[in-house]
Amino acid sequence: MSKALQDYRSLERRLWLVRWEQEGRESAQEDEILEEMDAVWGRLDDEERRLLNNEGPRCWPFEQGGWVPTLADAARQMPPAQLAYTGFSSVDETIESVERARAA
C-alpha cells in the first residue's frame, strides 16, 4: 500500500470519528480533515482512486447503509518502537572487555 493511500485511509478514519462524535453536524475539525483529504487525493495514482471510488466512502456514520472505516491497514502504520536499550556488545566485544579488565 502506498503512503498516500495509507494517509487517505487514516484521514477517512479520523473523519468518520469526528462526524460520529458530532452526530453528523458540521464542524471546523471536519473541514480541516476534508482539506487534507483533498490534498492527499492528488497524490494517489489512478488505480488507488478507482479503488476508493468503487468501494464508496467510509466516513458517513449517519448515512443509510454507510460503511464503517477499515482498520485493516492501521496496524501497519505504527512507527517502529523506540527501544529503551539502544546498545549491546557482541560476544567478541564482551570477551575483549572482560580480558582487558582482567589485564588491568
Add this chain to the structure above:
Amino acid sequence: MSDDALSVTGAGQELQQWFNSVVVLIEKAESEIAPEAPHRDAVVLNLLTKNAREFRQAGIDRNGALYNPLCFFLAAACHRLSVRLGPGHWERAVANVIALRNQLRVLSDASANVGLDIANPVRLLKEQVDEALTNAGVAGVPTYLDAENRRLALGLAVNWGIRFLCAYALECDVPADPKRRDLGWIRNLLAHIEAEGTPLHSS
C-alpha cells in the same frame, strides 16, 4: 406509549433519554467512589475494561445477562471518548437493526431451502462489537493499533454496541415491567416500530 415513540425518530429520542439517565446514574456512582478527577479516570477505565472483557467473553443468551456489562461499558466508553450519544445516534441504530433483521429474515427463509444457517443479527452484531473491543485494546487481548486508531476502535465499539443492544433486546425473553425502563422496555419500544413497519428515516 406515545404516538411519537412509534416512529424511528421517536424511538431515537426515547432511547437517548433512557441512556442519559443510565449515564447520569453511573457518573454519580463514579463520583462517590472517587471524588477527585484523576482517580475518577482510573475508576472509569476500570469499569470500561472490566465490562468490555465480560461482554467479549460471554455468549449470547435470551435472559438479558449481557445488559449490565453492555450498559456499563457504553457509559464508560462515552465518558472516555467525551461523547454524549444524541437522538441521531440511536435513531440510526434502530433503523439499521430493523433493516438488518428484515434482510436476514428474507435470507434465512431462502437459505433454509438449501440447509444453510444464516447468522442471526444478534450474533453478527456481537462479532462486530467483539472485534472493535479487541482493536481498542480494552478487552484483555493485545492490539497493535496506535492511540489514535484505538480511539476510533472504541468509537466503533460504541457504534456497534448500541446496535447490538437494540437487536439483543428484540430477541430477549425478559418480561417488561411498566414501572421500569430496562431491556424489556427497549424490546417493547422497538417491537412496536418493527410491527408497524414504520418507514425508516434516512439522514
